Amino acid sequence: MIKTKLIILLFLIQIQLFAQDFNVLDYGAKADGKTKDTKEVQAAIDACSKNGGGSVIIPSGKTVVIGTIYLKDFVTLHIANGATLLASPDIADYSTVTHKNTYKNEPHLDRCLIFAKNAKSFAIEGYGTIDGNGYAKNFNKITGRPMLMRFLNCEKVHMRDVTIINPASWTSAWLYCNEIVVDGIKIKSRVNHNGDGLDFDGCTNVRVANSSFDTSDDSICLQTSRVDKPCKDITITNCVFTSKWAGMRIGLASRGDFDSVTVSNCTFHDIQDSGLKIQMNEGGEMKNITFSNLVMRNVPRPIFMTFCQQRAGVDAPLEMAPMKAMHNFIFNGMIIDNSMLDKNSAIFITGMPNRYINDIQLNNIQMTVAGGGTKEDANNSIKEYTLDILGDWWPEFSLIGTLPSSGIYARHVKGLTLQNIQLKVASFDHRAPIVFDDVIQDTIGFVTVNNVSFTEKQLIRK
Secondary structure: OHHHHHHHHHHHHHHHHHOOEEEHHHHOOOOEEEEEOHHHHHHHHHHHHHOOOEEEEEOOOOEEEEOOEEOOOOEEEEEOOOOEEEEOOOHHHOOOOOOOOOEOOOHHHOOEEEEEEOOEEEEEEOOOEEEOOOOOOOOEOOOEOOEEEEEEOOEEEEEEOOEEEOOOOOOEEEEOOEEEEEEOOEEEEOOOOOOOOEEEEOOEEEEEEOOEEEEOOOOEEEEEOOOOOOEEEEEEEOOEEEEOOEEEEEEEEEOOOEEEEEEEEEEEEOOOOEEEEEEEOOOOEEEEEEEEEEEEEOOOEEEEEEEOOOOOEOOOOOOOOOOOEEEEEEEEEEEEEEOOOOOOOOEEEEOEOOEOEEEEEEEEEEEEEEEOOOHHHHOOOOOOOOHHHHOOOOOOHHHOOOOOEEEEEEEEEEEEEEEEEEEEEEEOOOOEEEEEEEEEOOEEEEEEEOOEEEOHHHOEEO
């Protein structure tokens, strides 16, 4: 009798365990790489959430084609090793009920493949692949270019181990979410334009680790499209970045505040625009941000910081927001090799007249730059990021021209410290290695240029 009861108990436990898995094949998915299985996958998600949670399985060896699906509470979307979740190539399969892109002039990015709103405790995991099928032959500005994922007002979200490729635009937009963990993922987004990796807008308590990015736009972006939604308590560590644009961007969309961000133990290589692109221009406050133990190779502007005015968000008022504050940044422990690049490979930090970026430390940095600047470059008087220069565009380096410095150029900064800086210039350069323009309350200690001590007397001040 006892043996019989144990057998029945074990059977019931097995049923309960199996009931936590919702294989899309059991809900009618063909999983043949051709048939659109959107309804079947959504049925599995709905059943999983209604049952109290579990895993929706995209099984190994299968390719499941979908249009827009909606993730829900307590659902783990598990893409098994060897499985592919493939986006439909037809824009008609993408719902318009997926919120919107928050940037101005980009409504063609409003739709998305995977969407969640007000959902809690859900996950995307597995060693399989999510393929956005976002080639230009399928999606363009006229048809629309859907994002791969968008999560709105969600809580406790996990993304682990998946490979995400070929989005038609951004890989992911996380809007006003809290408690996010991203670990061990790989993103490759090169088949279309605006291929951002992870974009956290007004998010808090975010941890990103052990991931790699190969993107056609910013690999990771922190932004704030709402005044009441700060980007706060963010950690990014043990990641590898390569990008057609920036490795990390903080700001641009910057109506809300940024506070308490750490970036550590990362490598950046073969980036077209900037390694760390930090831009405040919509009226928020940015403070308390640290970067440590970073290695960069072929990254033209290892650090690019701007403080100015521009409207970025689609919901932002038409009038420009007043400039608030940008302060307390530490860059510590960086090795930068730009010896193979051109003369435009310097650190560039700029505020605006009477609107300083405050309290920046550059510590323990080894940087090699290509050199090659001319006498004309040395005498350049570069433009300010005023609205007449910006027009309707962002504060990009291309609007400025070649800097009058080969290594570090800082302008409109208050409280700048350079400590333990080793700068090497690979070929002869007519420009000064370090130039300060309207920099006050600065400190320079233990700086060398081509292994020769550089003193404050050699510093060019404007």
